[in-house]
Structure formats: C-alpha cells, structure tokens
Amino acid sequence: MIVQKLGANFNYVIATLLFCIGLFTVITKPNLIKKFMGLNIMEASVFLFIVSVGAVREGSAPIVVKGMEKGVQFVNPLPQALILTGIVVAVSTTALALALMIKLYEQCGTLDADELKGMEE
Amino acid sequence: MRKFLIFLCLAICWVVFLSAVVEMPPFGDPANITNRHVVPRYLEEGVEEGGASNIVTGIILNYRGYDTMGEVTVIFTALAGVLAVLKREDVKTSTTMVATSPVGPSLIVTTVVKLLIPFIVLFAVYTILHGDVSPGGGFQGGAVFGASMIHYTLIFGLLTYMRKIRLAVKVPLESAAILSFAIAGFIGLFFGQKFLTFLMPALSHEAQYLLRHAMLLLIEVGIGVATGIIFGSIFASLEKVERI
Amino acid sequence: MAGVSGHFPILIVVVPLVGAALTPLIGHWRRRLCMPWAALVMLFTFAMTAFLGVRLSLHGPIGYHLGSWEPPFGIEIYFDYVAALTFVIALFGFLVIIFSKRYVEKELEEAKISTYYTLILLILAGMIGFVVTGDMFNLFVFLEIISLSGYALIAIGGEKLTAMAAFKYLLVGAISSLCVLLGVAFLYSITGTLNMRDISHMLTLTDATRVASVALALFIVGFAVKAAMFPLHIWLPDAHALAPSPVSALLSGLVVKTGIVGMIRVLFNVYRINGPLNYGPVLNIMAWLAGITIILGAFFAFFQNDIKMMFAYSTISNIGYIVMGLSLASYFGIVGGLIHVFNHALIKTTLFLCAGAIIYKTGYRKLADLQGIGKKMPITMGAIVIAAVSIVGIPPTAGFICKWFIILGAIEAGKPVLAGMLLLGSLFIVAYYVKIINAAFFREPVHEITEVDEAPASMLIPIVILAIGCLLMGVFAYAPLAFIRPAVTGFLR
Numbered sequence: 001m002i003v004q005k006l007g008a009n010f011n012y013v014i015a016t017l018l019f020c021i022g023l024f025t026v027i028t029k030p031n032l033i034k035k036f037m038g039l040n041i042m043e044a045s046v047f048l049f050i051v052s053v054g055a056v057r058e059g060s061a062p063i064v065v066k067g068m069e070k071g072v073q074f075v076n077p078l079p080q081a082l083i084l085t086g087i088v089v090a091v092s093t094t095a096l097a098l099a100l101m102i103k104l105y106e107q108c109g110t111l112d113a114d115e116l117k118g119m120e121e
Numbered sequence: 122m123r124k125f126l127i128f129l130c131l132a133i134c135w136v137v138f139l140s141a142v143v144e145m146p147p148f149g150d151p152a153n154i155t156n157r158h159v160v161p162r163y164l165e166e167g168v169e170e171g172g173a174s175n176i177v178t179g180i181i182l183n184y185r186g187y188d189t190m191g192e193v194t195v196i197f198t199a200l201a202g203v204l205a206v207l208k209r210e211d212v213k214t215s216t217t218m219v220a221t222s223p224v225g226p227s228l229i230v231t232t233v234v235k236l237l238i239p240f241i242v243l244f245a246v247y248t249i250l251h252g253d254v255s256p257g258g259g260f261q262g263g264a265v266f267g268a269s270m271i272h273y274t275l276i277f278g279l280l281t282y283m284r285k286i287r288l289a290v291k292v293p294l295e296s297a298a299i300l301s302f303a304i305a306g307f308i309g310l311f312f313g314q315k316f317l318t319f320l321m322p323a324l325s326h327e328a329q330y331l332l333r334h335a336m337l338l339l340i341e342v343g344i345g346v347a348t349g350i351i352f353g354s355i356f357a358s359l360e361k362v363e364r365i
Numbered sequence: 366m367a368g369v370s371g372h373f374p375i376l377i378v379v380v381p382l383v384g385a386a387l388t389p390l391i392g393h394w395r396r397r398l399c400m401p402w403a404a405l406v407m408l409f410t411f412a413m414t415a416f417l418g419v420r421l422s423l424h425g426p427i428g429y430h431l432g433s434w435e436p437p438f439g440i441e442i443y444f445d446y447v448a449a450l451t452f453v454i455a456l457f458g459f460l461v462i463i464f465s466k467r468y469v470e471k472e473l474e475e476a477k478i479s480t481y482y483t484l485i486l487l488i489l490a491g492m493i494g495f496v497v498t499g500d501m502f503n504l505f506v507f508l509e510i511i512s513l514s515g516y517a518l519i520a521i522g523g524e525k526l527t528a529m530a531a532f533k534y535l536l537v538g539a540i541s542s543l544c545v546l547l548g549v550a551f552l553y554s555i556t557g558t559l560n561m562r563d564i565s566h567m568l569t570l571t572d573a574t575r576v577a578s579v580a581l582a583l584f585i586v587g588f589a590v591k592a593a594m595f596p597l598h599i600w601l602p603d604a605h606a607l608a609p610s611p612v613s614a615l616l617s618g619l620v621v622k623t624g625i626v627g628m629i630r631v632l633f634n635v636y637r638i639n640g641p642l643n644y645g646p647v648l649n650i651m652a653w654l655a656g657i658t659i660i661l662g663a664f665f666a667f668f669q670n671d672i673k674m675m676f677a678y679s680t681i682s683n684i685g686y687i688v689m690g691l692s693l694a695s696y697f698g699i700v701g702g703l704i705h706v707f708n709h710a711l712i713k714t715t716l717f718l719c720a721g722a723i724i725y726k727t728g729y730r731k732l733a734d735l736q737g738i739g740k741k742m743p744i745t746m747g748a749i750v751i752a753a754v755s756i757v758g759i760p761p762t763a764g765f766i767c768k769w770f771i772i773l774g775a776i777e778a779g780k781p782v783l784a785g786m787l788l789l790g791s792l793f794i795v796a797y798y799v800k801i802i803n804a805a806f807f808r809e810p811v812h813e814i815t816e817v818d819e820a821p822a823s824m825l826i827p828i829v830i831l832a833i834g835c836l837l838m839g840v841f842a843y844a845p846l847a848f849i850r851p852a853v854t855g856f857l858r
Binding site for chain 2 (some may be wrong): 379385386387393431437476491509513516551553554558559567578580
Binding site for chain 2 (some may be wrong): 002005006008009010011012013016017019020023024027028052053054055056057059061062063064065073074076077078079080081082084085088089091092093095096098099100102103
C-alpha cells in the first residue's frame with residue numbers, strides 16, 4: 001500500500017531525496033564551490049517538487065491557441081510561474097555567492113572550509 | 122564517522138519527508154485540490170483577464186505581478202551585491218585574463234562570434250516580444266540577451282565591452298525593470314485603481330485593452346533589457362582582474 | 366479609502382524600492398547626493414507608516430488587493446497589527462542612514478558609496494514588504510531580497526574575514542530560504558492556494574495533517590535560521606560583528622526580527638493555535654531550545670573581548686527571550702515576546718550605533734583597548750549605559766516589562782523551569798554589561814587616546830534619539846500594547 005502510494009508519487013520521492021543529497025553535500029564537502037553545488041542541487045530539487053505539484057496527466061501546456069476546442073485539459077500554470085521566480089532567485093544567489101568566493105580567495109588565499117576555520121582564530 | 126552520523130540524520134529526514142509524501146495528493150491527478158481551488162479561474166478567464174494567451178505569462182505579469190516586481194528587485198539586489206563585494210570594472214584599472222593572454226583569439230573565432238551575435242540578439246528580442254503567445258518572456262529573453270554580451274566579452278575582452286556599452290547607458294538600464302513596473306503601477310493609481318491594475322474601467326473598451334497591451338509590453342521589455350544588462354554587468358564584474 | 370492615502374500600504378514598499386533603483390543613477394550623477402536622497406526616501410516612507418499606524422489603531426487592519434484581484438487569485442497586502450512593525454523599520458532605517466554618512470565616508474571606497482545606500486534601501490524595502498505581505502510565496506520573495514542585500518552589506522567593507530562571514534551567512538541563509546520554499550510547496554500541494562488567510566481556512570478542510578506538520582517543521586527551521594535560534598545560530602556572531610557598524614545595527618536590530626515575524630505569520634496566522642493541527646509538541650521543543658539559546662548566548666557574550674562580538678551574542682540571547690515568549694502560546698507569553706521584538710530592536714540598534722561611533726573615533730574594538738573611554742565620549746557611553754540598563758531589565762526600564770510578561774507566561778503555561786532559565790540568562794547579561802561599564806568608566810586608559818573626543822553630530826543625533834527612545838519606552842512601556850493586545854487577541858481567537 002505504502003509502496004504503491006510512493007510509486008504514484010515518484011516525483012516527490014526523488015525531489016525530497018535530492019534535497020537530502022544536496023544538504024549532505026553542503027555539510028560534508030570541504031571545498032566551498034562544492035558546497036555551493038550542493039546548494040544548487042537543493043534548489044533544483046525544490047523546483048522539481050513544485051513543478052511536479054502542478055503536473056496533470058495528459059495535460060497540455062497552458063497556452064490558449066485560437067480555434068482550440070473547449071475543455072482541453074491544461075497543466076497547472078501557477079507552479080510554473082512560481083518556479084520562474086524561484087529560478088531567478090537561485091541565479092541571483094549564485095552570482096552573489098561566486099562574487100563572495102572570489103573576494104574570499106583574495107582575502108584568505110584558499111577556498112577550503114577546514115583551512116579557513118584555522119584562519120579564524 | 123562524522124560523515125556517517127550526518128548521513129544517518131539526513132536519511133531520517135528523508136523518511137520524514139516520505140511519510141508526508143505518502144499522504145500527498147496523487148501525482149498528476151486532475152481532481153487534486155491544486156487544480157480545483159484557485160487555478161480554474163486562471164485557466165478559464167486568464168486569456169481575457171490576464172491579457173496573454175500564454176497563461177503562465179498572464180500570471181507572472183498580471184495576477185501575480187507584485188511577485189515579479191519582487192523578482193526583478195532580487196536580480197537588481199544581486200547586481201548591487203556583486204558590485205558591493207567586487208566593485209565595478211573600470212577602464213583605468215581593470216583587465217581580463219583574455220586581454221593579457223599571449224595568444225589572441227583566432228580569426229575564425231572572432232569572425233564566427235561577430236556573425237553570430239546579431240542573431241542571438243534577434244532571438245532575444247523575439248523571445249521577449251512573444252512571451253504572451255508562446256513560451257518565453259522578459260526573463261528568458263533577457264537571459265539570452267545577457268548571454269550574447271557574455272559571449273562578446275569573452276572573445277573581445279572587457280575593454281571592448283566597456284567601450285561598447287558605456288556606464289552612462291548601463292546604469293539607467295539596470296534599473297529599468299523596477300522602474301517600468303513602478304510606472305505601470307502608477308498608471309493604475311493615476312486612474313484611481315489599485316497598484317499594478319491593468320484594466321482601467323474609466324476608459325473606453327478599446328482604449329482599455331490598448332493601454333493594457335502597452336503596459337504589459339513596457340514591463341516585458343523593461344524586464345528583458347534590465348535582465349540582459351544586469352547579467353552582462355555581473356559577468357564583467359566577476360571576470361575583471363585588477364591591473365597591478 | 367479616498368485619495369492617495371488609500372494606497373499607502375503598497376507605497377510604503379514601492380517608494381523605497383524605486384528609491385533604491387534610482388540611487389545608482391543619482392550616485393552616477395552626483396555621488397554626494399546619495400545619502401540625502403536615501404534619507405529623504407526613508408523619511409517619506411516613515412511618514413506613510415506613521416499615518417498607517419494611526420489609521421490601524423482607529424479602524425483596524427487594512428487589506429490592499431494588488432492589481433484589483435480579490436485575494437486567493439492575486440496577491441494581498443494585509444496591514445495588520447503585526448505590520449505596525451513597519452513603523453519601527455522605517456524610523457530606524459532613517460536613523461541608520463543618517464548615522465551612516467560619516468561612517469561610510471571614512472570606511473568605504475568612493476565607488477561603493479552609492480551601492481551601499483542602494484543596498485540599505487533594498488534591505489529596508491524588503492523588510493517592510495516582508496512584514497506587510499499576506500501571501501506565502503511573496504513572503505519568500507521578500508525574504509530573498511532581505512537576505513541577498515544582507516549578505517552583500519556584510520562584505521561591503523572588504524576587511525579580512527568579512528567575505529567569509531558573509532559566505533557562511535549566505536550558505537546557511539540560502540538553505541533556510543529553500544526550507545521555507547519547500548514548506549510553501551508542501552502547503553500549496555494540499556491547499557491549492559498561496560494566500561495566508563485562505564491557506565489557514567483550507568487547512569481546516571484538509572485531512573493531510575502529516576504534510577501540514579512537515580511543512581510547519583520546514584518553516585520553523587527556515588525562520589529559526591534567520592532568527593538565529595540555538596542550534597542554527599552559528600552564522601550570526603561573525604556576520605554581525607564583522608559587518609560595518611550601521612549594518613550591524615540593522616541586521617541585529619531588525620533583520621533577525623524578520624525571522625521572528627515569519628514565525629509569527631506561520632504559527633499564528635497560517636496554522637492557528639486553535640486550528641485543526643495540534644502542534645503543541647513543536648512549541649514545546651521551541652520553548653526549550655529558546656531556553657538554551659538564552660543561556661548559551663548570554664554565556665558566550667560574557668567571554669568575548671570584542672564589544673561588537675558581545676552585542677552579537679547578546680542578540681542571540683535576546684532572540685531566545687522572544688521565541689520563548691511566542692512558543693509559550695499563552696496570552697502573557699506572546700505579549701511579552703512581541704514587546705521584546707520592539708524593545709530589543711530599539712536597544713540593539715542603539716548599542717551597535719554606539720559601538721560604531723566608538724570604533725569610528727578610536728579604531729579600537731576590544732574591551733581591553735577601550736578602558737576609560739567613558740570620560741572621552743560621555744554622550745555615547747551614556748547611551749550605552751541607558752541601553753544596557755534597559756536590556757538588563759531593571760524595573761522602571763523597557764526590558765523589565767517584557768521579561769516580566771514572559772515569566773508570567775511561563776508560569777501561566779505551567780513551565781516554571783523555563784522562567785528559571787530566563788532568570789539565569791538575565792544574570793549573565795547583567796554580568797557582561799557590568800563588565801563593559803566598569804571598563805569604560807572605572808579603569809584607567811591603557812592607550813593614549815587623548816585626541817579622541819565626542820563623535821560627530823550626524824552620529825550623535827541618531828544615538829541620542831534612540832537613547833531617549835529607550836528611556837521613554839521605560840516610562841511608557843505599555844504604549845506598544847495598543848497594537849500588541851489586539852494582535853494577540855486575534856492569534857488566540
């Protein structure tokens with residue numbers, strides 16, 4: 001029963017798994033760029049999740065074309081609109097993070113979290 | 122050992138997520154609450170009310186235009202953040218790895234890029250203007266536009282880019298998205314409507330739709346231009362190397 | 366709702382946003398005009414929030430439907446009693462901008478000045494938008510505006526380690542934002558809407574309580590990071606201590622409060638206390654963590670040498686008070702927590718601005734170097750003493766009322782141990798403020814800081830205004846209750 005339900009909600013299973021994988025990467029990898037890649041995985045997982053919420057089986061893209069017959073099943077357009085916002089936010093965060101990493105390298109000469117920790121003292 | 126503990130914690134997290142996933146409405150079912158509660162209005166009235174055949178565009182610009190205004194602010198914030206951390210490139214002090222490399226770009230590369238860039242920009246314009254009838258819109262087109270500038274800078278170097286797009290042009294265009302949203306919003310206030318209203322009942326039927334079309338176009342173009350220029354500026358700022 | 370004043374709920378967000386968008390242009394034209402421009406924009410915003418505050422107290426909450434779409438379809442701005450915090454944000458923003466003038470001229474490169482004011486206006490606009498919005502996704506968008514400008518402002522100074530503090534904050538902050546977004550997604554999947562009041566209504570109809578609980582957990586984790594609660598506070602001390610002082614004042618006084626406001630929105634506006642979902646255990650866990658936060662924050666603060674580091678840890682401790690008050694979920698607890706949101710914003714802004722003035726004048730930030738500073742900068746140190754006395758909570762001052770209410774709340778909720786933790790934390794707080802005052806007034810100076818005198822007027826005026834505010838809040842401690850009481854009654858209904 002549970003397996004069946006999980007099978008039906010396969011997208012969410014994968015999205016949440018990716019979320020955890022991304023978090024694992026962020027926590028365990030010492031290199032800051034790799035940490036940030038983990039964050040990007042998490043972002044992608046959340047986007048996948050939200051888009052999946054809006055999916056409708058056999059649904060077509062929500063673009064109304066002239067002469068289209070009534071009662072066509074569209075997918076849910078709202079999550080797609082939200083994800084566009086989400087992606088833009090993710091891009092902005094990435095840009096700022098890269099800038100900070102460049103500055104960090106200028107200041108400390110390394111991007112390794114363990115070495116940076118030693119520098120703090 | 123530490124890694125294993127973290128792995129264990131996250132595995133538990135995933136199981137907790139799964140316990141919620143089991144209870145979630147089935148994937149892709151048209152009978153889900155998400156397809157019954159708010160969205161039918163968008164799908165049924167969206168073209169008429171929202172002003173775009175592409176309902177996603179209608180939602181982005183019209184129903185949830187305020188979100189999009191926040192979104193363009195986020196990009197603008199990212200630019201301001203990058204400039205705060207790294208400073209803007211400067212003709213006097215900045216250079217790039219490309220410019221200092223002993224081997225210049227080959228003739229083939231420069232020719233191909235020169236030929237390609239007008240088409241990339243054309244595609245960007247097309248994507249921006251066709252956002253209301255097909256997949257596309259300001260952000261997508263703006264990203265393509267930004268890509269063309271990044272392309273150009275990579276091959277011809279930062280100095281040429283700086284000479285082509287001067288600071289006095291760049292600075293106002295970077296703010297264009299927020300300002301075009303504000304202008305469109307204040308048109309609504311001017312007619313006694315709420316902020317970001319697109320249909321003004323005070324006008325005649327034709328004038329209303331014409332005005333809405335103009336406002337949506339203004340916003341799309343504003344977003345497109347600003348996104349492109351901002352991407353270019355962010356890239357230039359990241360790419361520059363201080364000349365010693 | 367006649368005339369322009371009917372549009373104030375949106376204008377308080379849009380005016381600073383447009384102001385921020387125009388700042389680079391003005392900076393490109395005349396660099397010196399950036400600061401007056403930013404101050405003018407915030408003054409204007411402040412006037413509008415004051416007007417809205419008065420209107421709120423007379424006529425109750427104001428809803429504003431953007432684009433004329435009725436709520437579940439469009440985005441709604443809901444100026445309720447919690448949103449009265451915008452008044453504080455606009456006022457303190459204005460004062461911080463005034464204070465920044467000299468500080469920025471000394472500490473920042475020419476080219477970064479217009480960027481600095483742009484980011485300050487953006488972070489203020491973001492906070493105002495965050496507090497007034499009535500839409501879950503919009504909340505996330507404004508959260509991102511606040512966070513991004515916050516990360517950048519920390520690193521704007523360019524001293525060593527600032528980029529690392531900012532990056533640490535960015536990493537943790539981005540994860541917390543994603544938690545909030547995932548929470549929104551879970552909620553959307555079972556309610557089909559994004560409007561807070563509509564979600565709250567739809568939650569009573571759904572039977573997917575486990576999804577709702579997981580979403581709640583994600584929200585709490587996300588906002589707890591922003592508010593720097595105990596296991597998730599690691600980013601705060603570095604970020605707040607290394608940022609330029611006016612920025613520290615904003616971050617510590619106001620930005621951490623957005624985490625608190627987020628929690629309030631989620632706990633009391635979306636999942637209501639008397640709603641279908643019994644989330645008592647979550648509140649219990651939060652209350653205990655808050656207790657630990659109080660003690661640990663105060664404990665670490667005591668062992669710091671750097672005054673800004675001390676204030677940063679003190680912020681963690683005080684966030685503990687607020688969260689404890691809220692999570693007691695009893696009338697007195699929530700009232701105490703909400704008053705403390707306001708009081709702590711006032712006091713911590715004062716303290717960080719004073720620290721900024723001292724660092725600006727002397728260049729020293731370690732307590733050992735600053736011995737005897739009280740004789741050289743009597744007004745600034747006097748303001749620190751006033752703020753310290755307020756935060757410690759000696760009876761006639763502002764801090765006393767909130768702690769008293771929170772203790773009452775803890776006893777009302779049958780958790781006297783929490784009240785004990787709160788008192789223990791207060792003892793530590795007394796200890797470290799005594800340490801500062803002792804060093805500043807009763808020790809002989811170690812350095813020859815003879816040429817140091819009082820800070821310039823543009824720094825002293827905001828400090829004095831805020832210090833007077835601290836005193837007044839002690840006398841009129843019940844003034845914020847005009848907004849807080851109806852808010853709490855609404856939560857508990």
